[in-house]
Amino acid sequence: MGNDIKVTALVMAGKRSGVLDPLAERAGVSQKAVVPVNGTPMIERVVAQVAACPAVGAIRVVAHDEGEIARLPTIAALIAEGRLSMVEGRFNIVDSVFAGAQGADFPLLITTADNCLVTPEGYAEFIAKCLEAGAGGAAALARREDVQAADPIGQKRFYEFRDGAYSNCNTYWLGSAQALSAAEIMRDGGQFIKYPRRIIKAFGLVNLIRFRMGWGSKEKLFAQISRRFGFKLVPVVLADGHYAIDVDNQRTLDVTEKILRRREGDRSGGAAAPNPAASG
Template sequence: MPDPTFTAVVLAAQRAGVVDPLAEAHGVSHKCVVPIGGKPLIVHAVEALLATPGIARVRIVVEPDMDARLRALLPVTTTKVDFVPAADNLADSVFAATEGVDGPLIVTTADNVLLTPGAVSAMLRTITTIADVGVAMATRYAVLTAHPEGQRRFYKFADDEYSNCNLYGFGGAHAIKAAESFRSGGQFAKKPMRLLAAVGVVNVVLMLTKQLSLKRALARLGKRFRLRIAPVVLADGSHAIDVDNERTYNCAAVLLEKRAIALNRIAA
């Protein structure tokens, strides 16, 4: 079976009027261009997407005045990248970036530097076979095995504790309405009231009392949108470590170095 053709969206914009502390610490205007492992954050994410079989286009959502700067940072041979002006919130940014796209869609963030083609392919298999929407997660054990300081907050379900991997899949234009849950800005583990607004009181109560497994929780959420929503549980917990602050920056830098060493050994 051939690999499905898909479009990827990378969310790279900065919140209006907010100076990102990590960007400020590294002397740059946007977090997406903070250097790590010899490259800006966003380049790691884009390269993983471009290396995934079936990629058609990568659409980067960012402020228009960053287009030329980001274009210059990407591989010179890249012809599959477009830029989309950022909207006032994540939901509208996703809607704008996916307008006119028919077919599977992958959404991730510019700080998802440990993203791999394997993770993207796993998401694609889910949204082209059993679900309309996929949400990538990793268990607490997998995350802390990857790096003991990788994450400090986890969602607790009946079956396990999980961390989000900032990787989402939509089976097509019909499934994009689920992006409405991003309107408040995400970060549900840090800001529980956003979770309440996104999934509803009953679902939050069931989650807090650990009466729902991850799979059942997402299935109940899917009923709110009349969509099939399924988890994609990634074995490599490093996928849940995005670059949010200096702590996670240092964790990701260590893991990127380990990956580079492993690849060099294979090449040798």
């Protein structure tokens, strides 16, 4: 693969069937993906950053309520340009990834609508490192010290390895259609720290023990998982700890808005200040 390759970006913007997300309810919107973050709907913000990455070509937004998202100005402009298409979300995250990947040109960059702090430079760094590693699949990680330097309460969950602690950045790489089998890891929703049985199902009991005990480096664990799937999976460590902070609840929304206001000023239009007592 050359450096001029263009990847296809999947932006996952689905919602749980029959459940109104608490952030959406508080913001008075129908789905989390359009909750404003410093004045801009989060899906619009993420798509703008993805579109500004020189290594990204086509963009696909996978959503259950396509119409509401497609009407947002940034989304509508990219649709008119022919660069972005909407894909109907499926019942779960894995089938939604499969739907988004159908007919797409590989490799795929997968990110989520709540990754409001990832920049075009962050996506470019991830893509370049995946290509350099010859990755069949990859997950973006950030070091605990970098995440806590970005914000001390922005992320509370970390994976412990012998070579340090890392947080997931909700950014993934699928190098080929064969690598789609790795998406099965997420069928039960990921969240391996909270639900270790999911590691057993996805990776096997021995790898669960190694993971929970902190035995081995992240590279060794990914190499063992690679043998299980039959292609090369790699961990990609990104330089900026902000990339591990996503909008998951009121606490992380408040943190994200605080960081964005430092970057770009207050664009909330006089919206109520975040509740400092909120937690999650």
